[in-house]
Amino acid sequence: MFCRMRTDTDGSSQGATASVAIARAWLDDQGPAILQEQIELAAIASPPFKERARGEAVAAKLKSLSAEPRFDEVGNLLAGFPRGATAKDDPPVVIAAHLDTVFGPETRVEIQAAGHRWVGPGITDNARGLAVTLAVIRALFRCAAEPRRPLLFVFTVGEEGPGDLRGVKHLFRPGSTLRSAAAFLAVDGSGLNRIIHRALGSRRFRITVEGAGGHSWSDWGRCNPANAVGRLIAALADLPLPEDPRTTLTVARVGGGTAINAIPTDIWVEIDLRSEDAAAIDRIESRIRELLAAGIAAEGSRSSGSLSAEVEIIGERPAGVVPPTHPLVRAAEAATRAAGASPALVSSSTDANVPISLGIPAIAVGGGGRSGDMHTEHEWFEDSDGATGAVRLLDILIAVAEL
Numbered sequence: 001m002f003c004r005m006r007t008d009t010d011g012s013s014q015g016a017t018a019s020v021a022i023a024r025a026w027l028d029d030q031g032p033a034i035l036q037e038q039i040e041l042a043a044i045a046s047p048p049f050k051e052r053a054r055g056e057a058v059a060a061k062l063k064s065l066s067a068e069p070r071f072d073e074v075g076n077l078l079a080g081f082p083r084g085a086t087a088k089d090d091p092p093v094v095i096a097a098h099l100d101t102v103f104g105p106e107t108r109v110e111i112q113a114a115g116h117r118w119v120g121p122g123i124t125d126n127a128r129g130l131a132v133t134l135a136v137i138r139a140l141f142r143c144a145a146e147p148r149r150p151l152l153f154v155f156t157v158g159e160e161g162p163g164d165l166r167g168v169k170h171l172f173r174p175g176s177t178l179r180s181a182a183a184f185l186a187v188d189g190s191g192l193n194r195i196i197h198r199a200l201g202s203r204r205f206r207i208t209v210e211g212a213g214g215h216s217w218s219d220w221g222r223c224n225p226a227n228a229v230g231r232l233i234a235a236l237a238d239l240p241l242p243e244d245p246r247t248t249l250t251v252a253r254v255g256g257g258t259a260i261n262a263i264p265t266d267i268w269v270e271i272d273l274r275s276e277d278a279a280a281i282d283r284i285e286s287r288i289r290e291l292l293a294a295g296i297a298a299e300g301s302r303s304s305g306s307l308s309a310e311v312e313i314i315g316e317r318p319a320g321v322v323p324p325t326h327p328l329v330r331a332a333e334a335a336t337r338a339a340g341a342s343p344a345l346v347s348s349s350t351d352a353n354v355p356i357s358l359g360i361p362a363i364a365v366g367g368g369g370r371s372g373d374m375h376t377e378h379e380w381f382e383d384s385d386g387a388t389g390a391v392r393l394l395d396i397l398i399a400v401a402e403l
């Protein structure tokens, strides 16, 4: 698919057109400007389901390039390159950076300098991805690059936990022309090594068990939902899980009940199930349902009355893998080596999950720099390599979009 690789093995762009070489050289000097924009964007709060303010800020930047950005129905911000490229028939290469953070509206967003570091919620995830993506767009406009494949830049909503990938799910909804996209690249967080080519899938459940409830003394002997849920949790703790591909199951939250002196009418439990193997997720869901039924039956056999249960799926991120030999992965490895880093092929949960699960070649990469304490208010970023992450992203595009 990407037969005309234009970066050679030592990573120099000898084969690239003159305009792309200019873009690359210009981008190389943009380290301080990228950091500045990253800090600026991180300071605009972008809680799940409330990404619009940050989206508007990015849209204003795109308009100043005459990029003609537009918001879609769910709040994703889209911009084609060259201008109007979305209307072309050629399947595009999609480049996505998520607008949202994990932090709710109650979190005070303040970015502060601390020695070599910048500290604050979302400074890396995903202000870094946004700033690096914007820098690459600027480089393309500056040199009026003419990619053989159109590029579609998307600033997505709802990538983090509660969003459940709603932005990217909308992009690739059934019937969407993007289902035939040539490739998909998510730019997420920091780092120069990681190439996420395996989509870590997850399914999240909220299980509620209900009964008649009653007084803890006078009605004792009635079915207790807490006992049934307790049996389920104990059985899940003993459940063998596949180690390869790695699969995890976490009982994350438990709640319910009425009062200390009452048999509860309802008890709920939330479970987080993850695997790189979509079939394992389905298989273990069946086991969870069997163990729930067994827990309810066991409680029913020793007490009076009956219990009912509801299983609600509250999150779903599809799993999948792009083979390490795929030209997109190979192109990312070459660009990583050109950036002076050694490629690490890893799995994670990102916007790339959805296209990967649909068989579209997709990866996620970081935007350079170092970071830590992710998803906490003390999240930090260190600008250890300037614009290298942006140049790496451009190099991948040179290969896959044949710039």
Ligand SMILES: [Zn+2]
Binding pocket: 098, 125, 126, 159, 188, 189
């Ligand atoms: Zn992220």
